[in-house]
Amino acid sequence: MPTYKAFENLKHHNAILHDSVALHSGIQLAAWSNNRDNITQYCDHHTLSLYIADGYESYHKTAYGWKNGGGPDRFCLMPKESESSWDIRDDLSFVHLYCTDEHLREIGEKIWDRSPAAFTLDEKTFSQDERITALYRHFLLGSDWHQQANQLTLSTASTLLLTHLIQHYSNVQWRLPGVKGGLAPVVLRRVLDWIEAHLAQPLLLADLAAQAALSEYHFARMFRQSMGLAPHQYVMQRRMAQAKRQIINSDLPLTDIALACGFNSASHFSNRFRAVYGITPSQLRASRP
Template identity: 65%
Template structure:
């Protein structure tokens, strides 16, 4: 598991860590709150930062003096080896995504089936990008990071974010490959069987793509073409279907059903089940009993 220097720098600066998760790919997400801190960042990895709330009195040191421009949905991109100094004078809530140069290059090679000669990200400070905001808010901020059932959504969103960074903020100006058609019938059957057999596990996009012998980029798009929905949507629907079956066909306690469907807490399972079916699992069980 990668140890990210920016994460350690913020902890030493007494920033408040509100949540963090390591994805199976090695990428790390971290949600922070900061106030009244001046910190210099220099690391051997890339950091993508999105301001979630406040940040209006956050300042960045430039060669011409201090500059501010923070606020909700502004983002900063701090490439590996780039030093930056920040003065957070008032409240700032933000999310970081950390990845290594190796991880980013592997993603580029898997997506385009070739290796870029150069792979340098462009530093961005207090920038706007609707695509980054959409992915952060719709995926990363909409679920409980600690629930294994959400790993697939988190890993899918992280892959989309990094692919976007490669295309918009690096020398890699290649068009995304065209994906025509879906998964071969035999591969589709194997993936569905694999998913159904692993519903109690924290499935990720990398795991499913490896099972299909495809890159994450190609797998995600071919799966959507074949199934009519994204992998994380399909997997969550299968988890809910398994839960329905167990509620009707067994007398297992809700905690056990939650675990068998990939949820590590009965409360999270109940909340998700209620979102989908409009009633709690216990009410659903009584209604069909």
């Protein structure tokens, strides 16, 4: 896994690290808060900073002095080898996504079957983008990053965010290729059978796409065409259905059922189950005739 200098630098300042996870691709997510801090960042990687709460008194050093403009749902994009200085004068909560040129190139090759000599990203400060806001609020917030059952959600989010950066904030700005129709019935059946057989594992979008011999982008869109659900939504639906069936029809301990359905925390499993069915797993088992 790469070492991200922006992450290490923040650890030596006043910033408080609330959560961090390294995805299987090597991309890292980190949730921070900060107050009354001065930071200069210069890194050999890219950093996407997503403001979650506050940030109104976050100042960026420009050629014309210190300028603010932060707030919830603003974002900053700090490309590789850019230097930026920040004066955090009041509360700020934010999520960072760290990635490298290799991650961008991998996305480019998978989606467009193209790889430029170099990717350069635009530097952005206190910007707004509804798509970025929707992606991180839907996928990243309110989700336990360390639950293996959520790895598909996190890998999907990182792919979508990097795809959006390439489209709108890079030197190439390629248009997304069109995708028409769903998966062929035989391919869809192979994918669904594979999902059913691997519900206990931390599935990634790349795993599912490989079963159809497609890029993650094409697979996700064709799967939605076929099933009416995004892959991560379908997988969670199947995990919940399997859990309900085992709770009703077996005497397996609830912890074992949670593990068999891809959850490595009984409490997270219980909370997710209750959100879907309105009762906890223990309540359902107690209600059996």
